[in-house]
Amino acid sequence: MSEKPILRIKDLDVRYYTDAGIVRANNQINLELKPGERVGLVGESGSGKSTLALAILRMIKPPGTIAGGEIWLDDIELTRLSEERMRQIRGKDISMVPQGAMNSLNPVMRIKDQIIDTMIDHDLGLSRAEMEELAIEALRATELDPKVGNMYPHELSGGMKQRACIAISVAMNPKVIIADEPTSALDVITQRQVMETLGRLQERLGSAIILIGHDMGLMAQFVDRIAVMYAGWMMELGKIEDVFTNPLNPYTQLLISSLPLLDRRGEFSGIPGITPPLTDLPPGCVFNDRCPQAMAVCRTAMPPLREHEPEHLAACYLYENGIKVTEERHDEAVRAQ
Numbered sequence: 001m002s003e004k005p006i007l008r009i010k011d012l013d014v015r016y017y018t019d020a021g022i023v024r025a026n027n028q029i030n031l032e033l034k035p036g037e038r039v040g041l042v043g044e045s046g047s048g049k050s051t052l053a054l055a056i057l058r059m060i061k062p063p064g065t066i067a068g069g070e071i072w073l074d075d076i077e078l079t080r081l082s083e084e085r086m087r088q089i090r091g092k093d094i095s096m097v098p099q100g101a102m103n104s105l106n107p108v109m110r111i112k113d114q115i116i117d118t119m120i121d122h123d124l125g126l127s128r129a130e131m132e133e134l135a136i137e138a139l140r141a142t143e144l145d146p147k148v149g150n151m152y153p154h155e156l157s158g159g160m161k162q163r164a165c166i167a168i169s170v171a172m173n174p175k176v177i178i179a180d181e182p183t184s185a186l187d188v189i190t191q192r193q194v195m196e197t198l199g200r201l202q203e204r205l206g207s208a209i210i211l212i213g214h215d216m217g218l219m220a221q222f223v224d225r226i227a228v229m230y231a232g233w234m235m236e237l238g239k240i241e242d243v244f245t246n247p248l249n250p251y252t253q254l255l256i257s258s259l260p261l262l263d264r265r266g267e268f269s270g271i272p273g274i275t276p277p278l279t280d281l282p283p284g285c286v287f288n289d290r291c292p293q294a295m296a297v298c299r300t301a302m303p304p305l306r307e308h309e310p311e312h313l314a315a316c317y318l319y320e321n322g323i324k325v326t327e328e329r330h331d332e333a334v335r336a337q
């Protein structure tokens, strides 16, 4: 794996200016992806995952806006790029398999033509025959029979439709693939098969991938690293095995302990309380009013995301330089302020 990141997100802030107030949907988000790397983005509904995906593609629409930060694709800074240049990058260098993609297929158009249409949009200067060849290659890459190219969406199963959507997204060999819950509408077996195909395809292309979802189990099987989002903030980031075996942030701990396990049959352990509206967050750490380990300091300001173990970061006052600290230690610090 090459060491230079293909995608670098630096201090990204995204806001929606709504009638109910300012929704701070992404705050100080920092994330880097190397070519070939798989990063998962998990968090409850409304935590800002799709916003981050749309910001990377520069597809945040009013009342939303990228309020600060930078997004680098290789050596190109995307937030300041003209819309014209961004249109060339979108779908070609960075491509997205959106949420509910299979319902967005055009019902009256053959699959092959839908793949070719994306290429025409990007004006690649290819002949029709060359584009047809690439479309067939994309179908093969998603392990679909090339005959599927001549079919209409209603002739395909859910899994095939989802593969067709992936074929549309990857036909131009993107450097970064963003997959927003790509298999949530499928049964578990089909889900696993489609994810395996996506994984093989991504390895072959050497693209980086951001997989968005709620399903920690699915994430564990697929990604190298995982970022945990809550109320617009990144709470934890690390290698999947480190985050699962030693979650640092109490929010991540609760998220993992709420996973259903056979030996915990019948017990449902959720996260107490509900996510507050993003226009009405508690002062201090956004999770403090639901956090079972909250201390006085947690009500002062949002803790920064810091590295507490090698390549394992958390935004939490419970740790200082990787060492778990006591409430007394922090209360002294608050009193001293």
Ligand SMILES: Nc1ncnc2c1ncn2[C@@H]1O[C@H](COP(=O)(O)OP(=O)(O)OP(=O)(O)O)[C@@H](O)[C@H]1O
Binding pocket: 016, 018, 023, 025, 043, 044, 045, 046, 047, 048, 049, 050, 051, 052, 062, 063, 064, 278
């Ligand atoms: N177009 C919009 N206008 C106003 N607020 C928005 C808009 N899009 C998203 N938001 C708000 O931004 C916050 C983050 O939403 P986002 O869709 O990014 O979360 P998510 O984690 O992807 O959720 P889900 O898992 O349900 O897709 C939410 O509070 C949401 O209400």
